[in-house]
Amino acid sequence: MIPISLPVDLAVCAPKGLSVPLERSQAEDLTRVLKAIADPTRLQLLSLINSEPESKACVCDMAEAVELSQPTISHHLKVLTDAGLLERDRQGTWVWYSLNVDQWSRLQKVLG
């Protein structure tokens, strides 16, 4: 049983993607990752981070663009981080977020 706060390892949960019948537990793990991105606000945040210089952004950068409060944005970023899709890097007062390229690459393979 994987605790909810640990990112899903897609390479383990669905190593052959959709090319072989998925077990229920594999399908549930993959669903966790997909549900994390299946949200318009989270997709907007991902695209904002990805289009920033060096593909990293802090909450302060994002609040204005999506017109949401910083606590709301932080909640959405936590969902994405818990799914392994974002990485956090604290620098002084601010936390910077960047895409976890490995997890995105695995997700692409799973859906390929």
Added chain:
Amino acid sequence: MIPISLPVDLAVCAPKGLSVPLERSQAEDLTRVLKAIADPTRLQLLSLINSEPESKACVCDMAEAVELSQPTISHHLKVLTDAGLLERDRQGTWVWYSLNVDQWSRLQKVLG
């Protein structure tokens, strides 16, 4: 306004994927497609179809594998078809489902 029964055209809704900031309407269209696959039963059905000879299957093939009734499976297949992820081909009594390769390819690009 796109009727709910028309598949989302990912090439139109997010032509540059997550590499530029998504508009809200683009993020909502993309969310519709992602929500369609973010379900363990639907992921299992997709993997079953994809692993069949010629990557096509009918409801009769799938009912036993996922231990669900045919009406329940048909509902899930309709959600996937409405999102443009599956294609239907009626042959006599049965409807055969196959993956819409173009839509999957676009989804991969959007997430790439």
